Amino acid sequence: MTAKAIPLPQSQVEEEEDPRQHLLFDPRPREELNSMVLEAMHSTPISFWIAVIILTLLVIICLFGAWGYMAVVGMGTAGIRRPTFWGMFIANFVFWIGISHSGTFVSAILRVFKAEFRRPFTRAAELMTAFGLAAGAMYPLIHLGRVWVSYWIFPYPNNRWLWPNFHSPLVWDMVAITTYLLGSTMYLYLPLIPDLAMARDRSKGWRYSLYRIMSLGWRGTEEEWVRLRTAIRIFAFAIIPVMFSVHTIVSWDFAVTMAPGWHSTIFGPFFIAGAIYSGVAAVIMIMFLIRSTMLNMKYFMREEHFDALGKLVLVFSFTWTYFYFSEYMLGWYGGDAADKALWQAITHGPFAWLWYLMLICNILIPWLTLWNKKIRRTPWVMFIICLLINVGMYTERYLIVPSMIARNRFPFDWDSYLPRIELVISLGSLSLFMLLYLLASRLIPLIPVWEVQEGQFAHTLRKVGKTHVPSVSETE
Amino acid sequence: MREGNNVHLALFKDVDPASEALDKLREFGIAEDDMTIISGVPFSEKVLGRPILTTNIPKFSIAGFMLGLLAALAINGIAVLQYPIRVGGMANFALPSFFIVAFEMSMLGCLIFTFLAVIWECAFPSYGPKMYRPEISDGRVAIVFNCPPEIHTQVHDALATLGAEWVHRTEATKI
Numbered sequence: 116m117t118a119k120a121i122p123l124p125q126s127q128v129e130e131e132e133d134p135r136q137h138l139l140f141d142p143r144p145r146e147e148l149n150s151m152v153l154e155a156m157h158s159t160p161i162s163f164w165i166a167v168i169i170l171t172l173l174v175i176i177c178l179f180g181a182w183g184y185m186a187v188v189g190m191g192t193a194g195i196r197r198p199t200f201w202g203m204f205i206a207n208f209v210f211w212i213g214i215s216h217s218g219t220f221v222s223a224i225l226r227v228f229k230a231e232f233r234r235p236f237t238r239a240a241e242l243m244t245a246f247g248l249a250a251g252a253m254y255p256l257i258h259l260g261r262v263w264v265s266y267w268i269f270p271y272p273n274n275r276w277l278w279p280n281f282h283s284p285l286v287w288d289m290v291a292i293t294t295y296l297l298g299s300t301m302y303l304y305l306p307l308i309p310d311l312a313m314a315r316d317r318s319k320g321w322r323y324s325l326y327r328i329m330s331l332g333w334r335g336t337e338e339e340w341v342r343l344r345t346a347i348r349i350f351a352f353a354i355i356p357v358m359f360s361v362h363t364i365v366s367w368d369f370a371v372t373m374a375p376g377w378h379s380t381i382f383g384p385f386f387i388a389g390a391i392y393s394g395v396a397a398v399i400m401i402m403f404l405i406r407s408t409m410l411n412m413k414y415f416m417r418e419e420h421f422d423a424l425g426k427l428v429l430v431f432s433f434t435w436t437y438f439y440f441s442e443y444m445l446g447w448y449g450g451d452a453a454d455k456a457l458w459q460a461i462t463h464g465p466f467a468w469l470w471y472l473m474l475i476c477n478i479l480i481p482w483l484t485l486w487n488k489k490i491r492r493t494p495w496v497m498f499i500i501c502l503l504i505n506v507g508m509y510t511e512r513y514l515i516v517p518s519m520i521a522r523n524r525f526p527f528d529w530d531s532y533l534p535r536i537e538l539v540i541s542l543g544s545l546s547l548f549m550l551l552y553l554l555a556s557r558l559i560p561l562i563p564v565w566e567v568q569e570g571q572f573a574h575t576l577r578k579v580g581k582t583h584v585p586s587v588s589e590t591e
Numbered sequence: 592m593r594e595g596n597n598v599h600l601a602l603f604k605d606v607d608p609a610s611e612a613l614d615k616l617r618e619f620g621i622a623e624d625d626m627t628i629i630s631g632v633p634f635s636e637k638v639l640g641r642p643i644l645t646t647n648i649p650k651f652s653i654a655g656f657m658l659g660l661l662a663a664l665a666i667n668g669i670a671v672l673q674y675p676i677r678v679g680g681m682a683n684f685a686l687p688s689f690f691i692v693a694f695e696m697s698m699l700g701c702l703i704f705t706f707l708a709v710i711w712e713c714a715f716p717s718y719g720p721k722m723y724r725p726e727i728s729d730g731r732v733a734i735v736f737n738c739p740p741e742i743h744t745q746v747h748d749a750l751a752t753l754g755a756e757w758v759h760r761t762e763a764t765k766i
Contacts, residue, residue, distance in 0.1 A: 144730060145631055145632075145728075145729055145730030146729040146730055149728065149729060270666045270670065276674060277674070278670055278671065278673070278674030278676070280676050280678060281666075281667045281671055281688055281689070281692055282676075282678040282679070282681055282685060282688045283678070286692075287688070287691050287692065287695070290691075290692055290695045290696065291691075291695050293699070294695045294696070294698055294699040294702075297699060297702065297703065298698070298699065298702040301702060301703070301705075301706040302702075304706075305706065305709065309631070309728075312728055313631065313728040315766075316725035316727075316728045316729075317725070317728075327718065327766070328716070330766075331710070331713075331715035331716040331717070332715055332716050332717035332718050332719075332721070332766045333713075333715075333766075334629050334721060334722075334723045334727070334766065335629050335630050335631055335727060335728070336592075336627050336628070336629050336735075337627050337628050337629075337634075337636075337639075337641065337644060338627070338644060338712075338713070339713050340630075340633035340634075341633075341644045341646055342646050342648060342708075342709050342712050342713055343633075343709060343713075344633055345646050345648045345649065346648055346705050346706065346708065346709045349648065349649065349652050349701075349705045350702065350705060353652075353698060353701055353702055353705070354702070356694075356698065357695070357698050357702075360691075360694060360695065360698075364691065565631060565632050565633075568631070568632050568730070569632045569633065572632065
């Protein structure tokens, strides 16, 4: 018996991907890469300044103005009422802390596993972590009401004979978020140093002074590179468990109570899956915005990156659904009257529209679309899908926090929660995140140029028979 | 490498001629400790045929972890017993909640010390005059080496034949 060669149909041959479509197989001289990144940083069209002014006003009025008003007048300006003492502020807190997981996931985990496609967007994701944490960490203070006594939570010897209660998840939160915020900021800064030095070498005026100070005198000697890479490796490994711990502790804020819907042993991994799910979706949104609004970014952020991250989003959609179904299943099957009443209210009662919105956004839309490669490789479609996923994930947090607490174990105490000043403050914190990101995009190189060039050095096309196949060498 | 009075900087377009130039410098009897590479991307020691460099950063990281653990023990162990608050029938010093705080503070200590170790070992910030050319961050590779005055003309000629774009005894510039 002889094997018969069947030629591929012409359409299939044409569809075969050219490896040079990939960033790492399409190298350009370093000088050109630097120029492209700096040109994007230096370009500040009128639309940029309009956006900065609008966002600044929103931050001043909606965030600090509304927060100040609430501090002066009192928490009665918020919609928080008995029994819903945890409202939209805490839902926002969980959402922003969740978003912040993307940076660590994309940067640290993909770095540890040497996923090469990560290279051009690690910094964009790390910035999201830092600014997402900054936005999220404000909410416990806002929620506190009497923010001027917030220092009582810090452990220091004092004549009030007060010491923080270290059995409380709220104190664990403070410790974990501080660790994560400081850790992720240092992790953002370390790989940035060589790129700041590059910016220093090509800048004048105030930018030169700024980059000179920030690059600390970096030259790129062998010793400096060895130390930097060792530190980055330690950070990448060490920050992963910190990331897991932060959202686990956030989940324990709820899970250690006896409230129906909250008291759950799987809340830790469930929250982490949700955090990475919404975080990676947010990275895709940011990548789309960077690509569409900044010069030369289409070269760095390509369809392949949307494709790869789209697959991750789909995987985390499955994971999140699995955990959510486990939660729902036990509540539905368990026979606990309070749990049954809660799930009844969520699935058929006043919160049902939120529940269905969440299921559509988090399950139906990604499952129907993200299996398709063409969709995953179309950035604007991915932006819309990821926006809807984040709407769904925010809805999930809203259902978990104010909705579940409004259906407690005492039916005489049930009520509905209606956010008031919370809506304004939420808009303010979203504006703060966008403003910080916008300013950072013009102040620091958003693309880790040295990492991209390092990746391009390591990737070559090798001729095998009649074709060229990608080949990756180990340069580290 | 200590940059003395006889320091020179040779600038190459690529890493390949730079690694050949390193061999040439060895032929002239210049010791490994008297030369270093400056580049805009990291090259491993095996790429350049250089001795493996070691760093004490991991030791700093471990030290930071231990200090964080001790700090956690102080604020969540010793101090808690000094200011006792009874919560939900739990012991004043309860191991499960101690583990959480101890983990976070140890990791924080580890990360801070890792960061500080980079700053310390690289002697950052350091803005003084140093051997450097801005072209390095544009992809050029530089070799900085100490060379006795009596052979520096031969060394310059040899490196120029290997394609060194810019070789002379430079004035160190402020960074």
